[in-house]
Amino acid sequence: MGLKTKAKIMDEDGIRRAIRRIAHEIVEKNNGVENLALIGIRRRGVPIAQRIAEEIKLFEGVEVPVGILDITLYRDDLSSLSHQPVVHQTEINFPVTGKKLVLVDDVLYTGRTVRAALDALMDLGRPMLVQLAVLIDRGHREIPVRADYVGKNVPTSKKEVIHVHLAEIDGDEAVYIMEKEDE
Amino acid sequence: MVKRKHLLGLQELSKEEINTILDIARPMRDIIMRDIKKVPTLRGKTVATLFYEPSTRTRSSFELAAKFLSADTLSINVSSSSVQKGESLIDTIRTLEAMGVEIIAVRHQQSGVPKFISLNTKMSVINAGDGFHEHPTQALLDLFTIKQKLYKIEGLKVAIIGDIYHSRVARSNIWGLLKLGAEVTVCGPPSLIPVEIEKLGVRVEINLQRTLEWADVVNVLRIQKERQDAGYLTTLDEYRDWYGLTQEKLEKLKGKKLLILHPGPLNRGVEIDDYVADSPNAVVNEQVTNGVAVRMAVLYLLAGGNESGNVD
Numbered sequence: 070m071g072l073k074t075k076a077k078i079m080d081e082d083g084i085r086r087a088i089r090r091i092a093h094e095i096v097e098k099n100n101g102v103e104n105l106a107l108i109g110i111r112r113r114g115v116p117i118a119q120r121i122a123e124e125i126k127l128f129e130g131v132e133v134p135v136g137i138l139d140i141t142l143y144r145d146d147l148s149s150l151s152h153q154p155v156v157h158q159t160e161i162n163f164p165v166t167g168k169k170l171v172l173v174d175d176v177l178y179t180g181r182t183v184r185a186a187l188d189a190l191m192d193l194g195r196p197m198l199v200q201l202a203v204l205i206d207r208g209h210r211e212i213p214v215r216a217d218y219v220g221k222n223v224p225t226s227k228k229e230v231i232h233v234h235l236a237e238i239d240g241d242e243a244v245y246i247m248e249k250e251d252e
Numbered sequence: 253m254v255k256r257k258h259l260l261g262l263q264e265l266s267k268e269e270i271n272t273i274l275d276i277a278r279p280m281r282d283i284i285m286r287d288i289k290k291v292p293t294l295r296g297k298t299v300a301t302l303f304y305e306p307s308t309r310t311r312s313s314f315e316l317a318a319k320f321l322s323a324d325t326l327s328i329n330v331s332s333s334s335v336q337k338g339e340s341l342i343d344t345i346r347t348l349e350a351m352g353v354e355i356i357a358v359r360h361q362q363s364g365v366p367k368f369i370s371l372n373t374k375m376s377v378i379n380a381g382d383g384f385h386e387h388p389t390q391a392l393l394d395l396f397t398i399k400q401k402l403y404k405i406e407g408l409k410v411a412i413i414g415d416i417y418h419s420r421v422a423r424s425n426i427w428g429l430l431k432l433g434a435e436v437t438v439c440g441p442p443s444l445i446p447v448e449i450e451k452l453g454v455r456v457e458i459n460l461q462r463t464l465e466w467a468d469v470v471n472v473l474r475i476q477k478e479r480q481d482a483g484y485l486t487t488l489d490e491y492r493d494w495y496g497l498t499q500e501k502l503e504k505l506k507g508k509k510l511l512i513l514h515p516g517p518l519n520r521g522v523e524i525d526d527y528v529a530d531s532p533n534a535v536v537n538e539q540v541t542n543g544v545a546v547r548m549a550v551l552y553l554l555a556g557g558n559e560s561g562n563v564d
Contacts, residue, residue, distance in 0.1 A: 139279065142291040142321075147556050155272075156552070158279045192288040 072230060072247040078223060079244035084204070084235075087220030088117060091202050092124035094218050095171055104197065106134045106168045110186050111157055113175035114138075116237040117204055121173065136161030138172075143185035159189070166194035171218075175233040177203040180214035205244060207231050254553040258370045258377045261386035262427040270428060273549050274396050280552070281545035283320060294323035294555050300348050302328045303359040303380070304335075309516055309540065310380050310390070314357045317547035323555075326353060341365070345373050355554060358382075363420075376554040381420055389550060390515050391424030393543040395432065397535055398469055400542065401511050406433030411463045413495060414473030414523055415444045417484070421515050425471060426452055439463040440473075440495060443484045460495050464505055471513040472497055475523050488522050499527040513539060 079087070099105055102125060109118030115137050122133045137160040144154070172186055183201060190199060202218035207225040223231065223246070230247040234240075254269045262270065283291055299318035301311050311327065318325045328348070335344060348356060355376040358366045363383030370377040381387040399405055410429050416422045416438045429436050430453050437455040438445060445456055457463045464470065475491060485491055492498070497512065512524075512534040520526055528534060 142279070142283075142293045142552075145292075147293060154556075156276045156279045156549075158282060188292065192290065193286065 071250045073250055075229065075246045075248045077243055077245050079221060081242035084220075084242050084244065087204060088120050089124050091218045091220060092121045093128070095121065095200075095202065096125060096129060098200075098217070099169055102129050102131045102133055104167070104169050105171070106136065106163060106165070107171050107173055108136045108138050108161065108165075108186075108190065110172065110174045110182065111137060111139045112238060113233055113235055114173045116235050117175060117202075118171075118173035121171075121202065134163045136163065136165075138186055138189055140182060140185040140189050143189045145181065145185070159193075161193060164194055165190060165196045168196050170196045170199045171202050172199055173202045175204050175235075176231050177201070177206045177214070177216050177219075178209055178231075180210045180212035183214045184212050204233060205231050257554065258366075258379075259388055259550055259554065260367050260370060260377065260379045262388045262391050262424045262431070263386065265388075265427075265431070267431045270392070270395070270431060273392055273546065273553065274399060276549040276552060277392075277396050277542070277545040280320075280548035281542065283548070284541060284544055289320050290322060291320070292322045293552060294318065294321040297323045297355065297555055298326060298351075298353045299323045299355045299357070299551065300326040300328060300353040301357045301359075301380070302330070302344070302348070304330045304365075305359050305361050305381070306331075307359060307381070309543075310359065311357075313540070313543045314378075314380060314389075314547050317544050317551055318355075320544070321548055321551055323355075323551070326351075341369070342372055345369055345375075349373055349375055355551060378550060378554070383420065384418055384423070385420050386424045386427075387420040387515075388424050388428075389543065389547055390421050391428045392550070393539055393546040394421075394425055394471060394513055394515070395428050396542045396546050397513060397539050398511065400538070401535060402468065405429065408434045408468045409437070409466055410434045410469045410471065411437045411439055411457075411467040412471045412473065413439045413460065413463065413497070415475055415484075416440050416449065416473070417444045417446050418476055419473050421471075422473060426454055430454070437463055437466065441485065441491070461501060461504060464501060464510065465508075467510060469511045469513065470497070471515075472523050474515060474517065475519055477519070492522055496522060497524045497528045499525055502528060502531075509533060511535065516540070 107118040109115035118135050122135045125133050139157040139159045141154045141156045200217040203216045204220040205223050206219045207223050228249050232245045232247055234243045236242055254272050301314050303311050315325050357378040357380040359380040360382050363385035366377050366379035366382050412422045437457050439457045514536050518529055
């Protein structure tokens with residue numbers, strides 16, 4: 070089944086503004102950056118987390134640690150996948166115990182990825198708290214998960230797909246709504 | 253990607269498949285290093301080990317690998333099972349299948365038994381060592397350890413030393429190393445080197461000192477005392493003189509650094525001396541840890557593809 074582009078809902082400026090706003094909200098809600106760390110979920114959560122950290126450094130002058138979380142081994146759909154997903158390394162070079170963690174991903178949809186990420190984090194230690202930041206919230210939750218920071222709420226139908234393009238991975242900056250073509 | 257239902261040997265795997273397993277073993281090793289050594293990946297799956305030959309190391313390694321991935325495990329020790337009452341291999345397999353086992357690691361003294369089982373079951377079969385044939389997970393953990401220590405396989409000179417004739421570890425290593433671009437020399441007493449082994453693409457050398465001077469990596473095989481009744485060797489002392497890795501022989505290399513592997517268990521004072529086995533160049537304990545990681549990767553890959561049209 071093919072996908073066709075239905076609409077471009079964010080451009081480079083839109084993405085930058087959303088990430089900057091999330092960075093400010095994180096600092097405000099946590100009364101500063103003390104004990105704070107960001108955890109990007111592979112793949113597109115990682116560059117977003119790094120950009121949030123860069124923004125925070127600009128206006129707070131502090132480098133917030135950024136970790137990379139691979140959740141492949143925590144997925145609950147291994148046997149229904151058509152191919153085994155490649156497992157990558159989790160790279161969190163600081164203890165998570167006692168930290169205020171902000172989990173970062175590009176799109177929040179069913180909530181299953183976040184659930185898996187929470188399981189993975191809890192196996193690494195006992196954070197003081199975990200918050201969630203996403204660039205796009207497209208609804209259709211299957212698990213009671215809510216984001217603390219949202220770049221843009223995008224109501225979608227289940228036939229639609231959100232594609233986030235980031236320079237580090239895709240070479241361009243945009244968010245598209247794609248629609249599944251009828252077979 | 254590894255689109256297989258079974259892992260029977262390295263002879264049948266492509267270079268890409270071997271590299272995929274080694275790549276996935278890295279994050280698996282990270283899990284073993286954590287405080288909480290457990291991920292939920294294989295929750296609800298059942299893995300059995302069926303060993304017709306005694307083994308502590310390989311069997312525990314498979315079991316831990318399965319447990320770290322949250323699978324349920326079942327260990328059939330043949331010496332105390334109904335096999336002793338005359339149950340046939342196929343009946344044992346059918347029983348395990350009926351109990352809901354999905355993946356089975358088999359060790360058998362006869363070459364080809366894992367292949368035979370794979371043709372007669374719905375379960376995924378992993379060869380945990382068959383006769384003189386193959387021991388693929390041991391070779392994979394050796395490859396992983398070499399890559400971990402020397403950052404590559406391609407272009408390396410690897411010597412396999414000892415009883416090549418009786419060694420499934422040697423065969424699996426040869427397939428794997430050659431596929432990943434290493435040069436391989438086998439070195440041992442002429443009576444323990446199979447005829448025409450050169451046809452596999454390896455060099456044969458009977459002089460250990462020359463081999464050590466040539467090699468970057470040596471994989472020292474265990475002298476299988478239980479298989480020496482047929483008179484292949486004169487005495488173990490003589491073997492040690494000629495082919496044992498001793499302090500004296502390493503000192504003749506004048507500071508050249510060799511990576512030393514051994515599949516264990518060690519016959520100290522026969523194929524390897526204490527001084528060598530306990531030196532920083534010997535990575536026997538790392539091999540054991542890496543063995544669990546590699547087996548986790550294999551279990552993950554075989555379990556993940558079960559419903560997706562496997563080719564094997």
